[in-house]
Amino acid sequence: AQSVSQHNHHVILSEAASLELGCNYSYGGTVNLFWYVQYPGQHLQLLLKYFSGDPLVKGIKGFEAEFIKSKFSFNLRKPSVQWSDTAEYFCAVSGNNRLAFGKGNQVVVIP
Amino acid sequence: GAVVSQHPSRVICKSGTSVKIECRSLDFQATTMFWYRQFPKKSLMLMATSNEGSKATYEQGVEKDKFLINHASLTLSTLTVTSAHPEDSSFYICSARGQGSYYGYTFGSGTRLTVV
Numbered sequence: 001a002q003s004v005s006q007h008n009h010h011v012i013l014s015e016a017a018s019l020e021l022g023c024n025y026s027y028g029g030t031v032n033l034f035w036y037v038q039y040p041g042q043h044l045q046l047l048l049k050y051f052s053g054d055p056l057v058k059g060i061k062g063f064e065a066e067f068i069k070s071k072f073s074f075n076l077r078k079p080s081v082q083w084s085d086t087a088e089y090f091c092a093v094s095g096n097n098r099l100a101f102g103k104g105n106q107v108v109v110i111p
Numbered sequence: 112g113a114v115v116s117q118h119p120s121r122v123i124c125k126s127g128t129s130v131k132i133e134c135r136s137l138d139f140q141a142t143t144m145f146w147y148r149q150f151p152k153k154s155l156m157l158m159a160t161s162n163e164g165s166k167a168t169y170e171q172g173v174e175k176d177k178f179l180i181n182h183a184s185l186t187l188s189t190l191t192v193t194s195a196h197p198e199d200s201s202f203y204i205c206s207a208r209g210q211g212s213y214y215g216y217t218f219g220s221g222t223r224l225t226v227v
Binding site for chain 1: 143145147153154155157160204206216217218219220221
């Protein structure tokens, strides 16, 4: 079964700073990769996904992620964060009809 | 498109009673539905995977008799927490996947269960 690891569970940064969240996975088969966001009091929303093709994926709200197969990584980035980006971010990997999540990154953006 | 409705959003029940949570795909047919449990400060834990018309596949450590999952149609899956205890208090989230890769995984809004 696949597993997902996210580092730096708590991230605090100021508005306009750049954000990068790491995601590494372990799975021997073909994977699809996702980043989800959960804003306070709201449900999970899909930020972006990678199925195939260009390994640099652009999602909503200015987020992007890069799939590096050799490193089993799918890091999330945003060049300039806003206060409204305060949320919890989850990396997920699907394979073999299962979707496994990382433990999440709690991101707090200070105005 | 790709909306999943989960109901109820909050429920409080007495210890020993059963609670049913519904998960509906509103505008697509969900061939597979997933049930997760989210603990405070922790990630989502997959409890079980259900395919329409067949028995659910439970993850290791999840009690089948306690968490009954039914996926009788392509738009509805239910999770019933039987004989609930305070330790079952948690946030339960369903996810549905449609046919083909277009829909990805769409999540419901979750159910906060409190057992008193």
